[in-house]
Amino acid sequence: MDFRLTPEQEQFADSVRRFAARHLAPGALERAHRADYPWDVSRLMAQQGLLGITIKEADGGQGGSLIDAVLAIEAVAASCPRSADVVQAGNFGPIRVLAEYGSELHKKKFLSRLLKGEGVISVGMTEPEAGSAVTDLSTRAIPDKGGYRVQGSKVFVTHSAYADLVLTYVRFAPGLNGIGSVLIGTKEKGVNRGKPSAFMSGEEWAELHFDDVFVPEDMVLLKEGGFKKQIAGFNVERIGNAARSLALGRYAFEQARQWALQRKQFGRLLCEFQGLQWKFADVKLKLDAAQLLLYRAAANADRGFPSAEETSLAKLACNQAGFDAANEALQVMGGTGYSQGSLVEYCLRRCRGWMIAGGSLEMLKNRIAEGIFGRSFPQRPE
Numbered sequence: 001m002d003f004r005l006t007p008e009q010e011q012f013a014d015s016v017r018r019f020a021a022r023h024l025a026p027g028a029l030e031r032a033h034r035a036d037y038p039w040d041v042s043r044l045m046a047q048q049g050l051l052g053i054t055i056k057e058a059d060g061g062q063g064g065s066l067i068d069a070v071l072a073i074e075a076v077a078a079s080c081p082r083s084a085d086v087v088q089a090g091n092f093g094p095i096r097v098l099a100e101y102g103s104e105l106h107k108k109k110f111l112s113r114l115l116k117g118e119g120v121i122s123v124g125m126t127e128p129e130a131g132s133a134v135t136d137l138s139t140r141a142i143p144d145k146g147g148y149r150v151q152g153s154k155v156f157v158t159h160s161a162y163a164d165l166v167l168t169y170v171r172f173a174p175g176l177n178g179i180g181s182v183l184i185g186t187k188e189k190g191v192n193r194g195k196p197s198a199f200m201s202g203e204e205w206a207e208l209h210f211d212d213v214f215v216p217e218d219m220v221l222l223k224e225g226g227f228k229k230q231i232a233g234f235n236v237e238r239i240g241n242a243a244r245s246l247a248l249g250r251y252a253f254e255q256a257r258q259w260a261l262q263r264k265q266f267g268r269l270l271c272e273f274q275g276l277q278w279k280f281a282d283v284k285l286k287l288d289a290a291q292l293l294l295y296r297a298a299a300n301a302d303r304g305f306p307s308a309e310e311t312s313l314a315k316l317a318c319n320q321a322g323f324d325a326a327n328e329a330l331q332v333m334g335g336t337g338y339s340q341g342s343l344v345e346y347c348l349r350r351c352r353g354w355m356i357a358g359g360s361l362e363m364l365k366n367r368i369a370e371g372i373f374g375r376s377f378p379q380r381p382e
């Protein structure tokens with residue numbers, strides 16, 4: 001067993017760190033406070049080979065590993081926390097599911113544009129009445145000549161205010177096995193966006209309404225029975241979510257560490273107060289422990305999708321550690337940390353959202369408990 005990165009991984013992480021320090025550190029604060037997508041960063045990352053890291057070269061990607069993509073998130077976030085979202089969108093989210101299960105037509109039509117950083121794809125799962133209980137979703141795909149008519153609404157979808165494509169979970173038939181997914185362009189007739197809203201992080205989202213949208217047969221990604229495959233792919237998204245939590249927690253930790261080395265009160269540096277030293281020690285323990293779980297889940301996934309159990313443990317640890325790190329960093333930095341002139345309060349707001357998105361902490365614990373006891377615990381009333 002070896003806990004070190006390989007020389008190639010070190011070299012890759014170093015080169016991304018240098019790229020980020022040079023091109024992304026300038027403007028990092030401003031970027032964090034903008035609601036829309038950083039398209040300039042997206043195109044720059046495409047040129048740099050940071051989109052499609054885990055996607056096969058034959059499909060226009062880099063043919064790298066999931067660990068490489070995690071390293072890219074960490075290296076980018078160390079200079080610009082907001083830009084880590086672009087690494088997520090170009091590697092971990094629905095783009096990866098599209099690359100895995102999409103037809104040649106899907107790849108030709110959508111993937112190349114996404115990999116150029118010129119568009120972004122969302123995943124539409126959540127509905128007003130189906131959040132944690134996602135299999136309760138009611139968006140229907142009703143057979144119609146040569147395809148389907150889709151009716152339903154999705155909420156809280158990341159990038160929904162400007163995405164050009166939505167990987168939409170739909171119901172072809174009743175029950176778990178009736179769920180599958182279709183690809184819907186947001187300019188298609190019958191796709192309507194509701195009034196834009198904002199998360200606590202400042203990111204925009206809009207309700208998506210599908211009013212009898214025609215989806216031709218060849219835009220079906222996974223037919224009925226595809227739910228388990230979709231969730232297997234969604235575990236990649238969860239790794240990206242976990243990686244960003246950890247990376248933003250580390251960013252905040254580093255800001256607070258530097259602050260504690262230069263800020264004086266009572267004639268002493270903050271780092272000389274034991275009450276604060278112990279905060280740093282506790283946070284380092286949480287971050288390093290979470291990182292090991294994250295690397296385990298990602299490294300073990302290199303020949304496929306990550307395991308549900310390892311991903312749940314990694315996401316739970318990283319979501320909690322990232323939030324705790326940002327929260328303690330803010331406390332150490334006092335009024336400066338709480339002010340919008342520092343990115344620490346932004347990291348705190350972002351990390352808070354990831355405790356809900358992509359499987360809330362509670363739902364992850366439910367999944368972990370099932371592994372511990374080797375049985376399933378249905379959450380529905382008898």
Ligand SMILES: Cc1cc2nc3c(=O)[nH]c(=O)nc-3n(C[C@H](O)[C@H](O)[C@H](O)COP(=O)(O)OP(=O)(O)OC[C@H]3O[C@@H](n4cnc5c(N)ncnc54)[C@H](O)[C@@H]3O)c2cc1C
Binds near residue numbers: 122158359360
């Ligand atoms: C920042 C952010 C980004 C998101 N991005 C997307 C996206 O791109 N696409 C998308 O489709 N959705 C997205 N979502 C939605 C997200 O998936 C849901 O918010 C999440 O699944 C929870 O659903 P809910 O908000 O309806 O809460 P509910 O399901 O109503 O849950 C409310 C609370 O009850 C708890 N709870 C529910 N059931 C149980 C149980 N059985 N045991 C214990 N506790 C339980 C939950 O953990 C939560 O704390 C995003 C959400 C956020 C915050």
